[in-house]
Amino acid sequence: MSPRRVVSPEEVFFRGVWRENPVLIQLLGLCPALAVTNTVANSLAMGLATFFVLVGSSTLVATFKRFIPREVRISAYILVIATFVTIADLVLNAVVPEIHRALGAFIALIVVNCMILGRQEAFASKQPVGRAILDAAGTGLGFIVALLMMGGLREVLGYGSFLGVPLFGPSFEPWIVMILPAGGFFALGFILLLFGWWAERKKEPVRPRRWPHGVTTEVFVGEGGAD
Amino acid sequence: MGDLLWILVSAMLVNNFTLMLFLGLCPFMGVSARVSTALRMGGANIFVLVITSMVASFLNAYVLPFAPYLRLISFIVVIASLVQIVETVIKKVSPALFRELGIFLPLITTNCAILGLAIFQTNRGYDFVEGLFYAIGGGLGLTLALVLMASIREQIEVADVPAMARGMGLVLIIAGSLSLAFMGFAGLFTS
Numbered sequence: 078m079s080p081r082r083v084v085s086p087e088e089v090f091f092r093g094v095w096r097e098n099p100v101l102i103q104l105l106g107l108c109p110a111l112a113v114t115n116t117v118a119n120s121l122a123m124g125l126a127t128f129f130v131l132v133g134s135s136t137l138v139a140t141f142k143r144f145i146p147r148e149v150r151i152s153a154y155i156l157v158i159a160t161f162v163t164i165a166d167l168v169l170n171a172v173v174p175e176i177h178r179a180l181g182a183f184i185a186l187i188v189v190n191c192m193i194l195g196r197q198e199a200f201a202s203k204q205p206v207g208r209a210i211l212d213a214a215g216t217g218l219g220f221i222v223a224l225l226m227m228g229g230l231r232e233v234l235g236y237g238s239f240l241g242v243p244l245f246g247p248s249f250e251p252w253i254v255m256i257l258p259a260g261g262f263f264a265l266g267f268i269l270l271l272f273g274w275w276a277e278r279k280k281e282p283v284r285p286r287r288w289p290h291g292v293t294t295e296v297f298v299g300e301g302g303a304d
Numbered sequence: 305m306g307d308l309l310w311i312l313v314s315a316m317l318v319n320n321f322t323l324m325l326f327l328g329l330c331p332f333m334g335v336s337a338r339v340s341t342a343l344r345m346g347g348a349n350i351f352v353l354v355i356t357s358m359v360a361s362f363l364n365a366y367v368l369p370f371a372p373y374l375r376l377i378s379f380i381v382v383i384a385s386l387v388q389i390v391e392t393v394i395k396k397v398s399p400a401l402f403r404e405l406g407i408f409l410p411l412i413t414t415n416c417a418i419l420g421l422a423i424f425q426t427n428r429g430y431d432f433v434e435g436l437f438y439a440i441g442g443g444l445g446l447t448l449a450l451v452l453m454a455s456i457r458e459q460i461e462v463a464d465v466p467a468m469a470r471g472m473g474l475v476l477i478i479a480g481s482l483s484l485a486f487m488g489f490a491g492l493f494t495s
Binding site: 104105107108111112121151152155156159160162163164167185186188190207254257258259260261262263265266267269270272273274276277298 | 418475483487
């Protein structure tokens with residue numbers, strides 16, 4: 078189709094899981110990633126629901142891409158996504174009502190998860206069905222991985238438990254802040270800082286700047302190495 | 305009147321859409337680099353929020369009692385087409401305003417704050433006027449968070465930040481601190 082290099086099916090799947098992880102690298106779909114990840118169980122339910130919606134709508138969009146007029150494609154994608162979210166909402170309510178209550182309105186808000194619409198627009202609407210499913214499954218898995226990282230971090234620190242099983246015994250003082258809204262920002266922030274640190278340590282060490290740094294750097298790092 | 309004021313202040317500060325409920329994070333992260341753009345984005349958001357609230361009240365009163373399972377689909381379709389209409393109308397009526405809001409209007413469609421407002425308003429059973437105050441409060445809160453963030457980020461640009469923190473990691477930590485600060489507003493209504 079295009080002269081770009083051929084992407085193997087494995088790469089289509091795995092790049093969404095880690096190298097182009099929707100939450101940790103692309104920072105898409107942050108609303109659910111921050112809002113409902115205060116416990117591992119909630120994260121898992123939200124991750125699975127999003128995975129289902131993403132794979133379902135990618136399959137449908139890739140199948141019917143020839144019949145969707147370009148002018149109304151975004152509305153068409155949103156309609157498809159909203160249908161699958163309604164299904165997920167009703168199923169969760171029937172199977173695990175207490176988790177459905179905990180997630181609340183955020184199940185419905187999967188509709189406006191930019192990650193899902195982004196995959197439709199960038200991939201499913203241009204590629205064959207099989208690849209679209211692979212891509213959706215990879216991205217969905219990456220979303221689950223990111224949510225579980227966040228949920229694990231927040232539950233272990235905030236409740237001192239994992240999946241409801243206490244880890245540290247009675248003398249542990251839980252970090253209440255991690256289960257509050259602020260904790261969501263902090264958890265993702267710390268994970269990103271960790272990634273930044275990891276990326277930095279692989280690079281060349283930075284030469285320390287001379288003493289009055291931050292004031293007039295140009296004078297010291299000017300051409301010809303005046304310093 | 306007291307009730308309405310409570311709804312307004314609660315939506316703006318205590319349950320701030322962005323910092324407490326995580327709604328509208330995409331613009332919060334995406335267009336909070338400059339105070340001027342943040343203000344415009346906030347304005348566009350308030351505008352769409354108010355219109356959405358009115359339409360959601362109408363749908364709740366006249367359409368959805370007959371088909372409750374269509375709630376989500378009808379909300380999102382109405383919001384998407386509404387933004388489209390608003391964009392066209394503004395372009396026709398006030399080209400200057402259109403240039404100001406620019407790309408922000410279409411972006412708003414996939415802003416969780418808009419759909420979130422419609423759903424929360426329905427869940428809490430707000431009537432037309434209450435919904436209107438909720439929308440204005442929520443929009444003001446969103447703008448407040450955006451502008452706060454943008455002014456901090458303008459300062460960061462000239463600061464000497466460690467290499468590993470360049471990028472979104474630091475922005476998220478700041479957002480967390482802002483969120484902690486906003487928790488203080490929870491004490492406003494206890495007396």
